[in-house]
Amino acid sequence: LQEPPGLLSFLWALRQNPLTTWTERHFEERIITGSGALGRITVVNDPAFIRHILVDNVANYRKDDLQLRVLAPGLGRGLLTAEGEEWKLQRRTIAPLFPPRVVTGFFPAMVESAERLVRRWRRRPEGREVDISLEMTRVTLDVLERTIFSKGVARDPDALGRAITRYFEGLGRIDPVDIFGLPDWVPRIGRWRARPAIRFFEELVNELIQDRKALIARGEPAPRDLLSLLLEAADPETGKGLSDLEVGANIVTFIGAGHETTANALSWSIYLISQDERVRSRIEREVDQVLGDDPFEPQHLDQLVYTRAVLDEAMRLYPPAPFLSRAAIEEDRFGDVTVPAGTVVTIAPYVLHRHRTLWEEPESFRPERFLPEEKARIDRFAYLPFGAGPRVCIGAAFALQEAVIVLATIVRAVRLDLRQGYRVAPLHRITLRPHGGLPMRLTHRSQ
């Protein structure tokens, strides 16, 4: 990051929308190092160097303090924020929850959520406006509720959705107090506002865990959802399971890491489709050919190649997780670059995916880049919507399956057009979302 003149205006920009702190140089140069209030920072857009950091020399890099201070209050010590031995143990224990077999098992729940969404839209009169950003958040939360808790477990079915929304609302901003690394007792505005929601949500999750454990203890059949899988999971090396606290932290982590990210991937895809008639007719043609009026089946997923390419390309232009960072534990060298111990190394998919030395016409939306033949030519470390290396997103297959199902179900049922004259701008608040929502007009395609 480049600090513009005036530390305060830089910090303000960082809190309001970190995207505005990127300069032209970042999109042109492969490695930029600077020092300032945030310490020494190296921004890396070189795929070989990124591979070095995330894979080859991964043991020398840990998640940096600012990132942990922003994420940990919301996510606890779940997989996303755990470090060292604790992370290794959790990753070994949780990885078996996400193989293709288990993810395919969630197919019916995902289709049901997507169908429920379009059923609701069908009841709306032609031309009615919906906020796609909000609608996508609702549908991804619905998927998570069904796959984690087998929806219906909570006493008040809407309580969970409401609690989650309030929980994450206050936690999305970088607080100046976090930037300066002040102790935990110094009040943070966002966290203070979110306090009642935090308590309510944590109590609710704990209640769900205890209810499920009681059910299992009584020998009654438990649903095969992520909650049961987490409670049964055991470290393959030691046979040890997760504590209730770890199960809770990971449920919150799955929801935190999995709802807005997937919702944003969908929102940006829908927005981009609406801006390009050629893309719109091609995706509609594919969806109509593959699905027609038939029920959505798992074998359709592999046939929706263009739909998947649209999602991949939307995540290139608007990566839902636009910023990854690490801190160097000891001094490192890569070619003629020295990375002193303590340097924060920033890998920003938002910048990397639009880098002029890596992409042809980086600003234009061309899903064809991700059709199988062309996709094979993309450097693995030039495209990082899900990160890479040992800490790669554990929910990537889950998210992609869900996004293809939801997008294809929407394209089959409706057309969405952006409100006339509405200016869309990306806002970086941990995830990359459309600022102020995405008002779009509904036109029905099929019944």
Ligand code: HEM
């Ligand atoms: C990690 C992106 C969906 C759970 C990550 C990372 C990225 C990412 C970039 C790596 C962060 C880093 O290296 O610092 C995304 C995107 C998603 C998505 C773009 C949707 C389009 C999901 C879903 C889940 C999930 C649906 C869970 C159900 C996690 C977890 C980690 C993670 C637990 C931490 C893994 C570890 O550190 O071992 N995600 N994610 N994500 N993601 Fe996702």
